[in-house]
Amino acid sequence: MTRITEQASNYQDLDHMSVHELLTNINNEDRTVPLAVAKAIPQLERLVAITVEKMKAGGRLFYIGAGTSGRLGVVDASECPPTFGVPFDQVIGLIAGGDSAIRKAVEFAEDDLEQAWIDMEKHQINKQDVVVGIAASGSTPYVIGGLRRANAEGLITGCIVCNEHSPIAEEAQYPVEVVVGPEFVTGSTRMKSGTAQKLVLNMLSTAVMIQLGRVKGNKMVDMQLSNKKLVDRGVRMIMEETGLDPEAASALLARFGNVRQAIESYASQKPKI
Template identity: 80%
Template sequence: MVRVTEKESNYQDLDKMSVNELLTNMNSEDKTVPLAVEKAIPQLEALVKITVEKMKLGGRLFYIGAGTSGRLGILDASECPPTFGVPFDWVIGLIAGGDTAIRKAVEFAEDNMEQAWKDLQEFGINKDDVVVGIAASGTTPYVIGGLNEANSAGLATGCIVCNSNSPIAEAAQYPVEVVVGPEFVTGSTRLKSGTAQKLALNMLSTSVMIQLGRVKGNKMVDMQLSNIKLVARGVRMVMDETGLDEDTASKLLDQYGNVRKAIENSGISK
C-alpha cells in the first residue's frame, strides 16, 4: 500500500505552471495543514500531559528523527533555552547521522535501527525521560528502533507522523498522527508534512513549558536576554507588570538579569 505522503500530487505539470500559479497552488495546499493538526489535538494533549508529568520528576524531552524531521526536532529543542530560560539539557534533539546531518544528508543513516538508542544512551537516558520520534513517513528505521528500545527500558514514548497506522505510531505509547495528504511535489515531505510537524512541535514544547511555569500571563519572563531587541522586550515586560517607568525597569532588569526576578524584586506586581 502506498502511504499518503508518497501518493501522487493533486497537481499535474508543475513544470508548466507560471510562478503565480505555483505560489497560489502551494498556498492552497498549505491552508489544509492547520486543519489536519486540529484533528490531532486530542493525541497532542495526551503527549503533552505525560511529558509534563515526567519533566516534573526531573525527566527530559528527547526528539529523534532523520532528515527534515530530525532537523525540525533539533530546531524546536534549540529554541527552548532562549525562549523559556531552561537548561540546554531539558529538551534535546537527535538526528540520524549526527550533527553532520543537520546541514548535509548522511546516506543511509536513517536505516540503522540500533543507532538512535546508542545516541540516546550518550545522555544517560532514564525512565523519567520522554522520547518522541518524528517521521513524516512513519516508517524510519532509526526512529522505530529508538522507540522500541525506549519502550523496553520503561520510558514514555511519543511520535509525530503524517501517515495513519504507521509502524512508528504503533511503537509509540502516545502517537500523534497529522495526516496532511499528498505533497505538492510528490513525496517531498519537507513541504506540508514538515509544516505540520513544526506546528505540532510548537504546540508540544510551548504547552509543556507553560505547564511547567515558564510563562507568566502571556509573557516569556524567563527568556534569555541575549541581544538588544530582547533586552528592550524585557524592559517592556517589567514596565507592563509593575507600572514602573522605563529607566527604573531597565535598572531592575540590569541588576537581576532576568525578567521574572526583576518583577519579583521590584516590590510591585499587578
C-alpha cells in the same frame, strides 16, 4: 501499499505552471495543514499531559528523527532554552547522522535501527525521560529502533507522523498522527508534512513549558537576554508589570539579569497598602 505521503500530487505538469500558479497552488495546499493538525489535538493533548508529568518529576524531553523531521526536532529543542530559560539539556533534539546531518544529508544514517538509542545513551537517558519520534513517513528505522528500545527500557514514548497506522505509531505509546495528504511535489515531505510537524512541535513544547510555569500571563519571563532586542522586550515587560519608567525598569533588569526575578523582587519590596 503506498502511504499517503508518497501518493501522487493532486497537481499535474508543475513544470508548465507560471510562478503565480505555483505559489497559489502551494498556498492552497498549505491551508489544509492546520485543519489536519486540529484533528490530532486529542492525541497531542495526551502526549503533552504525560510529558508535563514526567518533566515535573525531573525528566527530559528527547526528539529523534532523520532528515527534515530530525532537523525540525533539533530546531524546536534549541529554541527552548532562549525562549523559556530552561537548561540546554532539558529538551534534546537528535538527528540520524549526528549534527553534521543538520546541514548535509548523511547517506543511509536513517536506516540504522540501533543508532538512536546509542545517541540517547550519550545523554544518560533514563526512565524519567520522554522520547518523541518524528517521521513524516512513520517508517524511519532510526526512529523505530529508538522508540522500541525506549519502550523496552520503561520510558514514555510518543511520535509525530503524517500517515495513519504506521510502524512508528504502533511503537509509540502516545502517537500523534497528522494526515495532510499528498504533497504538492510528489513525496516531498519537507512541504505540508514538515509544516504540520513544525506546528505540532510548537504546540507540544510551548504547552509543556507553560504547564511547567515558564510563562507568566502571556510573557516569556524566563527568556535569555541574549541580544538588544530581547533586553528591550524585557524592559517593556517589567514596565508593564510594575509601572516603572524605562530607566528604572532597565536598571532593575540589569541588576537581576532576568525578567521574572526583577518583577518578583519589585513586587516583594513594594509597600502594601
